Amino acid sequence: MKHLLSAADLDRDQAIMILDTAAELASLTDRSVKKLPTLRGRTVVNLFFEDSTRTRISFEVAAKRLSADVINFAAKGSSVSKGESLKDTALTLEAMGADAVVIRHNLSGAPHRLATAGWIGGSVVNAGDGTHEHPTQALLDAFTMRKHLRNGSGDLDGVRVGIVGDVLHSRVARSNVLLLRTLGAHVTLVAPPTLLPLGVETWPCDVSYDIDSVLPRLDAIMMLRVQGERMHDAYFPSALEYSRLYGLDSARMARLPEHAVILHPGPMNRGMEISADVADSPRSLMVEQVANGVSVRMAVLYLLLGGMKEND
Amino acid sequence: MPLVLRGARPYGEEAVDLVIADGLIVNIAPVGSADGDVIDCDGLIALPGFVDLHTHLREPGREDAETVESGSRAAALGGFTCVHAMANTSPVADTAGVVEQVWRLGERAGLVDVRPVGAVTIGLSGERMAEIGAMANSEAQVRVFSDDGKCVHDAALMRRALEYVKAFDGVVAQHAQEPRLTENAQMNEGILSGQLGLTGWPAVAEEAIIARDVLLAQHVDSRLHVCHVSTAGSVEVIRWAKGRGVNVTAEVCPHHLILTEDLVASYDPIYKVNPPLRTAADVEALREALADGTIDAIATDHAPHPHEDKDCEWGAAAFGMLGLETAFSIAVKTMIEPGLLDWRGLADRMSVAPARIGRVREQGHAIEVGSIANIALVDPTGTRVISSDRLASKSRNTPYASMELPGTVVHVLYGGNITVRDGALA
Numbered sequence: 001m002k003h004l005l006s007a008a009d010l011d012r013d014q015a016i017m018i019l020d021t022a023a024e025l026a027s028l029t030d031r032s033v034k035k036l037p038t039l040r041g042r043t044v045v046n047l048f049f050e051d052s053t054r055t056r057i058s059f060e061v062a063a064k065r066l067s068a069d070v071i072n073f074a075a076k077g078s079s080v081s082k083g084e085s086l087k088d089t090a091l092t093l094e095a096m097g098a099d100a101v102v103i104r105h106n107l108s109g110a111p112h113r114l115a116t117a118g119w120i121g122g123s124v125v126n127a128g129d130g131t132h133e134h135p136t137q138a139l140l141d142a143f144t145m146r147k148h149l150r151n152g153s154g155d156l157d158g159v160r161v162g163i164v165g166d167v168l169h170s171r172v173a174r175s176n177v178l179l180l181r182t183l184g185a186h187v188t189l190v191a192p193p194t195l196l197p198l199g200v201e202t203w204p205c206d207v208s209y210d211i212d213s214v215l216p217r218l219d220a221i222m223m224l225r226v227q228g229e230r231m232h233d234a235y236f237p238s239a240l241e242y243s244r245l246y247g248l249d250s251a252r253m254a255r256l257p258e259h260a261v262i263l264h265p266g267p268m269n270r271g272m273e274i275s276a277d278v279a280d281s282p283r284s285l286m287v288e289q290v291a292n293g294v295s296v297r298m299a300v301l302y303l304l305l306g307g308m309k310e311n312d
Numbered sequence: 313m314p315l316v317l318r319g320a321r322p323y324g325e326e327a328v329d330l331v332i333a334d335g336l337i338v339n340i341a342p343v344g345s346a347d348g349d350v351i352d353c354d355g356l357i358a359l360p361g362f363v364d365l366h367t368h369l370r371e372p373g374r375e376d377a378e379t380v381e382s383g384s385r386a387a388a389l390g391g392f393t394c395v396h397a398m399a400n401t402s403p404v405a406d407t408a409g410v411v412e413q414v415w416r417l418g419e420r421a422g423l424v425d426v427r428p429v430g431a432v433t434i435g436l437s438g439e440r441m442a443e444i445g446a447m448a449n450s451e452a453q454v455r456v457f458s459d460d461g462k463c464v465h466d467a468a469l470m471r472r473a474l475e476y477v478k479a480f481d482g483v484v485a486q487h488a489q490e491p492r493l494t495e496n497a498q499m500n501e502g503i504l505s506g507q508l509g510l511t512g513w514p515a516v517a518e519e520a521i522i523a524r525d526v527l528l529a530q531h532v533d534s535r536l537h538v539c540h541v542s543t544a545g546s547v548e549v550i551r552w553a554k555g556r557g558v559n560v561t562a563e564v565c566p567h568h569l570i571l572t573e574d575l576v577a578s579y580d581p582i583y584k585v586n587p588p589l590r591t592a593a594d595v596e597a598l599r600e601a602l603a604d605g606t607i608d609a610i611a612t613d614h615a616p617h618p619h620e621d622k623d624c625e626w627g628a629a630a631f632g633m634l635g636l637e638t639a640f641s642i643a644v645k646t647m648i649e650p651g652l653l654d655w656r657g658l659a660d661r662m663s664v665a666p667a668r669i670g671r672v673r674e675q676g677h678a679i680e681v682g683s684i685a686n687i688a689l690v691d692p693t694g695t696r697v698i699s700s701d702r703l704a705s706k707s708r709n710t711p712y713a714s715m716e717l718p719g720t721v722v723h724v725l726y727g728g729n730i731t732v733r734d735g736a737l738a
Contacts, residue, residue: 107625107627110579117580199506200506203506
């Protein structure tokens with residue numbers, strides 16, 4: 001496996017290998033010297049066309065803990081704004097000898113293009129593209145759920161996960177549906193019909209418009225960020241109505257099974273999709289998700305650059 | 313001395329000698345009986361030169377992508393003897409001055425009849441009507457008016473345009489795309505667009521405008537032409553309208569007869585086009601509609617773009633694909649080979665009907681004595697592998713690169729003069 005572009009690139013064994021590797025690497029963070037020499041002399045470029053400090057830092061820390069050389073390339077101008085084109089940027093990075101390019105882009109498919117257009121020879125890791133996918137986010141979510149619900153090993157067979165919010169515009173939702181399905185979990189998407197993509201009924205998951213009917217049978221609930229501005233495009237009437245119908249507040253949290261955990265990919269809109277007291281409750285795993293993100297990204301870089309065997 | 317097309321088979325029928333003099337077909341004689349400058353046409357089918365209702369020649373303004381001359385070369389090599397040059401140039405072809413300039417550039421190139429299309433509204437802005445009368449009465453004698461690339465979405469303005477062109481026997485060629493339903497649209501809206509995270513271009517955005525426009529055309533008793541029909545639903549609406557006697561015609565692009573949306577999964581912008589590639593069911597409906605005459609014509613929507621506008625991310629790329637040099641082959645592959653059209657049918661859809669819709673008197677004539685000698689001589693058994701580096705167009709954005717396609721254009725006569733001989737410009 002050379003690139004990680006979509007959660008669909010991973011079969012069950014590969015996904016579990018990444019999670020197991022991440023678990024091993026996570027033990028590193030408990031040591032006083034947090035560095036491994038694994039990727040010494042390799043160059044990882046963080047190519048970010050979109051502001052995302054948390055994802056960029058997460059990848060940066062991951063690469064540095066593996067002793068890779070890290071170049072942060074904040075490319076403001078894509079060819080959309082008539083700045084340097086993705087192609088020219090890619091050729092530049094290739095000339096500098098990038099072994100892996102971690103790309104975040106506002107346009108869906110940009111990582112796919114970077115990997116397949118023949119511009120570069122190194123590995124490409126999708127760190128979020130448009131409204132398409134964000135596979136390492138799905139991996140860290142799976143890692144977090146596995147730790148709390150399956151003692152940190154194996155797959156997620158039978159785990160019931162609710163993903164609530166703006167599925168239409170969410171790359172996190174797309175990657176999670178694909179990966180969680182691969183790992184045997186049962187996903188229910190919850191959103192108003194306007195925030196679900198056409199054809200969602202063909203996705204490997206259930207769909208509901210009613211959060212309250214779903215809550216009592218969940219093992220994990222993931223709240224997606226919903227931009228208040230969406231109401232200007234008539235996706236919903238007001239932030240208040242959205243929050244009332246789909247937001248997770250303490251009353252709804254109380255209807256979750258006792259063992260159920262709460263995830264959010266961040267950044268949160270407190271008071272919109274999640275209330276402050278829920279966000280700050282001990283059942284919310286947002287801070288842990290961030291820590292796990294580093295481990296999972298270390299595992300991805302390690303396996304892509306160190307070599308992960310293709311499954312037969 | 314007359315020109316003799318020896319052994320040519322009009323419409324694939326019996327072989328004859330076609331005798332050409334003074335720009336006309338002056339005699340049709342038994343094979344081997346006519347004297348003159350002989351061109352061996354043994355095994356070749358003679359068809360009326362193709363007429364394209366929808367070509368982007370990009371001049372003035374984007375001569376880096378195409379010029380009237382380079383586009384004329386591409387057209388001639390594709391078997392065309394007439395192209396309609398769309399109005400979305402820079403400046404827009406919304407005045408007599410611009411359409412006359414394009415028309416003169418076409419005359420100067422001298423390879424095909426270049427018929428400028430006039431804009432419906434000033435600057436294609438959809439706000440105020442352009443000087444349609446001035447363009448109609450100019451030397452270019454414009455009869456087709458279109459804001460192509462943009463939809464005349466204001467219903468009242470569309471109604472007025474339909475009414476106004478009646479004075480010149482003109483036609484409004486509508487780019488049917490409801491703008492609010494297609495904001496930032498990137499591909500056909502369906503299961504795949506949801507998976508790929510690309511904003512959908514729903515079929516209803518095309519069909520709703522066509523439905524409105526056929527009713528408007530009926531209401532004001534005028535002539536409507538629908539550009540690049542791409543969905544099965546649009547076919548149904550047009551079929552319904554024709555059944556009610558509405559004076560509507562429609563065109564389909566070669567790429568919509570053969571390519572489907574699943575190609576978009578590559579995120580390769582070579583497949584980015586507007587309207588977008590649709591589903592296999594749409595392709596089937598379009599072929600059937602072209603066969604039964606619900607759709608009147610094949611039109612290329614030849615849309616040259618410089619390489620950098622396609623060698624990038626999908627979302628940043630330009631819409632459009634080349635078509636002039638491959639349209640005939642796609643028609644053979646999708647309509648002749650499956651038996652949906654015979655050669656007379658193909659001649660109608662690629663020459664007679666578009667000439668009639670565009671009111672081009674000199675084009676679309678039958679292969680018979682007295683007709684103007686606009687003739688494409690094609691080899692139905694020939695095949696070729698498409699190479700984007702070997703096209704006459706200044707641009708390279710063909711979606712058929714490295715595909716082997718049937719049907720080759722061997723010789724072309726434009727007004728009795730040879731423009732293409734043995735597959736190369738004469």
